[in-house]
Amino acid sequence: MSKKTTAQPPEKLTGIQFTAIPKSAVGLKAIASSLRHIKDEVGILKGIGLLKNLNQKDGFDCPGCAWPDPDEKRAFLAEYCENGAKAVAEEATKNMVSPMFFATHAVAKLAKLSDYEIGKSGRITHPMYLAEGKTHYEEISWGKAFKLIADELNALNSPDEAIFYTSGRTSNEAAFLYQLFVREFGTNNLPDCSNMCHESSGAALSETVGIGKGSVTLDDFNHADLVIVIGQNPGTNHPRMLTALSETKKKGGKIITINPLPEVGLMNYIDPQNPLKWFGDGQDLTDLFLQVKINGDVALLKIILKLMKKQEDIKPNSVFNHQFIKEKTAGIDNLLKDLDSYSIAELVPQTGISLAEIEKATELIINNENIIICWAMGLTQHKNAVDNIREIVNILLLKGSIGKKGAGTCPVRGHSNVQGDRTMGIWEKPPATFLDSLEKEFNFKAPRKNGLDVVDAIEAMHQKKATIFFGMGGNFISATPDTEFTADALRNCNLTVQVSTKLNRSHLITGKKALILPCLGRSERDYQTSGQQFVSVENSMGIVHQSRGHLEPCFEKLLSETAIVANLANFTLKNSTTNWINLTSNYDLIRAKIEATIPGFENYNKRVRIKGGFYLPNNARENNFEPTATGKANFSINKPSAIALEKDQYIMMTIRTHDQFNTTIYGLNDRYRGVLNERRVIFMNADDMKKLGLQKLDLVDLTSHFKDEKREAKGFLAIPYSIPKQCTATYFPEANVLVPLKSTADTSNTPTSKTVIITIKKR
Ligand SMILES: Nc1nc2c(c(=O)[nH]1)N[C@H]1C(S)=C(S)[C@@H](COP(=O)(O)OP(=O)(O)OC[C@H]3O[C@@H](n4cnc5c(=O)[nH]c(N)nc54)[C@H](O)[C@@H]3O)O[C@H]1N2
Ligand SMILES: Nc1nc2c(c(=O)[nH]1)N[C@H]1C(S)=C(S)[C@@H](COP(=O)(O)OP(=O)(O)OC[C@H]3O[C@@H](n4cnc5c(=O)[nH]c(N)nc54)[C@H](O)[C@@H]3O)O[C@H]1N2
Numbered sequence: 001m002s003k004k005t006t007a008q009p010p011e012k013l014t015g016i017q018f019t020a021i022p023k024s025a026v027g028l029k030a031i032a033s034s035l036r037h038i039k040d041e042v043g044i045l046k047g048i049g050l051l052k053n054l055n056q057k058d059g060f061d062c063p064g065c066a067w068p069d070p071d072e073k074r075a076f077l078a079e080y081c082e083n084g085a086k087a088v089a090e091e092a093t094k095n096m097v098s099p100m101f102f103a104t105h106a107v108a109k110l111a112k113l114s115d116y117e118i119g120k121s122g123r124i125t126h127p128m129y130l131a132e133g134k135t136h137y138e139e140i141s142w143g144k145a146f147k148l149i150a151d152e153l154n155a156l157n158s159p160d161e162a163i164f165y166t167s168g169r170t171s172n173e174a175a176f177l178y179q180l181f182v183r184e185f186g187t188n189n190l191p192d193c194s195n196m197c198h199e200s201s202g203a204a205l206s207e208t209v210g211i212g213k214g215s216v217t218l219d220d221f222n223h224a225d226l227v228i229v230i231g232q233n234p235g236t237n238h239p240r241m242l243t244a245l246s247e248t249k250k251k252g253g254k255i256i257t258i259n260p261l262p263e264v265g266l267m268n269y270i271d272p273q274n275p276l277k278w279f280g281d282g283q284d285l286t287d288l289f290l291q292v293k294i295n296g297d298v299a300l301l302k303i304i305l306k307l308m309k310k311q312e313d314i315k316p317n318s319v320f321n322h323q324f325i326k327e328k329t330a331g332i333d334n335l336l337k338d339l340d341s342y343s344i345a346e347l348v349p350q351t352g353i354s355l356a357e358i359e360k361a362t363e364l365i366i367n368n369e370n371i372i373i374c375w376a377m378g379l380t381q382h383k384n385a386v387d388n389i390r391e392i393v394n395i396l397l398l399k400g401s402i403g404k405k406g407a408g409t410c411p412v413r414g415h416s417n418v419q420g421d422r423t424m425g426i427w428e429k430p431p432a433t434f435l436d437s438l439e440k441e442f443n444f445k446a447p448r449k450n451g452l453d454v455v456d457a458i459e460a461m462h463q464k465k466a467t468i469f470f471g472m473g474g475n476f477i478s479a480t481p482d483t484e485f486t487a488d489a490l491r492n493c494n495l496t497v498q499v500s501t502k503l504n505r506s507h508l509i510t511g512k513k514a515l516i517l518p519c520l521g522r523s524e525r526d527y528q529t530s531g532q533q534f535v536s537v538e539n540s541m542g543i544v545h546q547s548r549g550h551l552e553p554c555f556e557k558l559l560s561e562t563a564i565v566a567n568l569a570n571f572t573l574k575n576s577t578t579n580w581i582n583l584t585s586n587y588d589l590i591r592a593k594i595e596a597t598i599p600g601f602e603n604y605n606k607r608v609r610i611k612g613g614f615y616l617p618n619n620a621r622e623n624n625f626e627p628t629a630t631g632k633a634n635f636s637i638n639k640p641s642a643i644a645l646e647k648d649q650y651i652m653m654t655i656r657t658h659d660q661f662n663t664t665i666y667g668l669n670d671r672y673r674g675v676l677n678e679r680r681v682i683f684m685n686a687d688d689m690k691k692l693g694l695q696k697l698d699l700v701d702l703t704s705h706f707k708d709e710k711r712e713a714k715g716f717l718a719i720p721y722s723i724p725k726q727c728t729a730t731y732f733p734e735a736n737v738l739v740p741l742k743s744t745a746d747t748s749n750t751p752t753s754k755t756v757i758i759t760i761k762k763r
């Protein structure tokens with residue numbers, strides 16, 4: 001393993017302070033925090049104008065998370081959360097990164113700053129070029145930039161030597177054009193942030209219920225008897241989900257939370273048996289909190305399945321929905337037989353939870369009809385992540401709790417349009433039927449070989465099999481695992497190109513040559529030759545709706561992502577029969593092409609103009625599982641975690657603070673966990689700290705272990721916290737250097753960012 005530590009965030013402490021862990025989420029402090037960010041970044045007047053338009057039916061879609069907006073009434077000035085306001089403030093910042101900024105800041109020096117400091121530099125205003133051997137970026141014209149990229153692309157031996165990454169903010173229109181350009185160029189190398197995110201959900205759900213998306217709608221939360229929130233921290237990452245959970249509660253529903261941490265957004269953890277009243281007007285959210293060990297979920301879910309089966313055996317028809325199982329599913333006998341091969345006594349210690357608590361959870365599942373299960377990265381970023389999700393589906397299928405009101409699957413998506421990007425064809429493994437329709441509509445021969453996902457793309461660049469990296473948004477170096485290895489991979493490239501709004505580390509760890517193409521943000525007006533355009537996005541529940549920018553662009557040189565792709569295609573593709581520039585003159589023309597090639601978009605231009613948008617078809621929601629291999633919903637056989645810790649080893653999960661959006665660091669506080677002004681911390685169980693002779697705030701160095709590989713990250717402050725023994729937590733992206741590139745989930749190949757095996761050494 002490379003020993004040099006040149007690409008990761010600096011090992012610099014910022015002055016930790018503590019605050020009492022709040023008893024409830026949201027409330028006045030959240031409002032104060034939103035306003036502070038808006039005031040500091042944007043200014044009050046402009047800021048209020050912006051917030052007024054956020055998530056309104058004729059406004060713009062929040063560039064934060066993918067949680068849906070209500071179908072019907074929307075509160076004036078209030079369809080956003082603290083962290084949505086921060087996301088908007090960050091994009092609409094007054095700070096500009098101009099050519100002068102680049103002239104006075106050497107790239108190598110900027111790379112020594114933290115992601116927080118880099119991001120706060122501001123919005124990029126001009127296309128910038130870092131020529132080979134140069135120390136500073138210089139301004140370049142758009143035309144020269146496009147020509148340079150086109151020449152480099154066309155000089156490759158094979159189109160497969162280029163990588164085209166996408167983050168999840170790109171609109172449907174831009175994403176559709178982008179994948180079309182990449183495929184006409186000749187490759188399916190379209191890795192995206194989803195590869196590191198909900199890929200495991202997509203894999204598990206496609207196999208078991210025939211669609212890689214969740215089945216519930218927002219309204220289902222009004223009809224659920226029981227919601228299980230597992231491996232997710234909505235108080236921070238999807239704060240508006242708390243409103244939906246609160247509705248479930250108001251209507252008499254129950255909530256089970258399964259998490260190694262007592263996240264404030266879901267409960268006030270003092271006594272798990274008696275959660276304090278905390279939400280808004282004093283409403284409890286979590287009825288039962290199971291403090292599971294990291295990656296102990298399959299063991300836990302298996303015990304629940306075994307207990308369900310036991311009860312059904314004792315009293316037939318009291319637990320399973322036999323009619324649903326008979327008509328709609330396949331594979332129950334195998335599942336039940338497999339369950340017999342496990343013993344509860346052996347499984348319990350893997351969960352860290354007492355059997356009595358698990359029995360309580362099972363009782364709630366048995367006694368309630370309509371169950372929704374919600375999850376996010378706590379389930380998807382493990383070696384057996386796909387098993388985690390398939391095991392959830394097993395529970396829902398036994399209960400017949402899918403494809404009807406108040407019940408179903410709810411993978412809560414991350415980026416605001418990550419689901420839409422997939423629908424538009426941003427995927428390294430496109431289905432043949434999709435390629436067929438592209439070929440027919442656009443008159444070209446689409447590449448049929450699967451492309452590279454994120455992990456494989458990094459490998460290919462490291463081995464110099466791929467030499468051009470193009471990033472449509474995102475922050476590849478900070479978001480990906482194994483920071484130093486990935487840095488070497490990017491440095492091996494001849495050219496790295498980033499289409500971005502804000503300065504980030506990926507502009508600073510570059511190929512031999514590098515380009516930055518600055519683009520419009522979601523909040524800004526997008527003018528094309530036919531006038532102002534709107535774009536469309538798809539949220540976590542499959543609703544496609546429009547988003548119309550509100551602010552004048554922060555600088556006149558910016559292009560929309562759509563225009564950038566069209567120009568690039570125009571420069572690169574010599575034989576294309578598509579008039580790319582004309583397509584971008586009016587986004588209705590792009591939407592018409594989407595309608596012609598992707599099912600579910602009939603009358604797109606008309607329906608996208610209906611306020612609130614329209615739902616895409618969803619077979620699982622409609623209680624139809626025909627698209628699976630068996631034509632039925634499939635039970636599956638899943639394995640508990642195989643991780644065996646050696647002496648003095650710990651599992652580390654890398655999680656988000658309350659003050660960041662992925663690699664964009666809004667501030668240095670994690671208010672809901674009581675930590676202020678510091679990100680280089682490691683949360684540990686107090687007994688584990690004692691065993692290691694550690695006091696609160698001792699400085700430790702971390703080493704991760706994978707096969708015979710070791711990786712190091714230095715200088716973290718140890719903090720005792722409520723977390724199961726042998727489990728620890730650090731923040732992403734500071735700890736990404738420890739995540740081994742080749743440690744990935746089976747089937748989905750998602751990096752195991754929530755199960756990193758580490759040892760901890762006191763300084
Ligand atoms: N404000 C804000 N909003 C965001 C984001 C952001 O960074 N900031 N990111 C967006 C994106 S792209 C995404 S994907 C989502 C991420 O949303 P989350 O998945 O909620 O984000 P994480 O911080 O990764 O939190 C994972 C949660 O899973 C728990 N967990 C970890 N390991 C396990 C485990 O083995 N089992 C169980 N049961 N739980 C576990 C952790 O304790 C934590 O509560 O949020 C989106 N929204
Ligand atoms: N260790 C660890 N690693 C993780 C995770 C984890 O939990 N732990 N989570 C993973 C997950 S779930 C995800 S989704 C990925 C996220 O990976 P990415 O999506 O690659 O990362 P972001 O931090 O969301 O990208 C932020 C950058 O996007 C650019 N940007 C913002 N808005 C726009 C826009 O409208 N257009 C364009 N073109 N650019 C824009 C800005 O320049 C900003 O710096 O990270 C993954 N990495």
Ligand SMILES: [Mo]
Nearest residue numbers: 197198414415
């Ligand atoms: Mo994500």
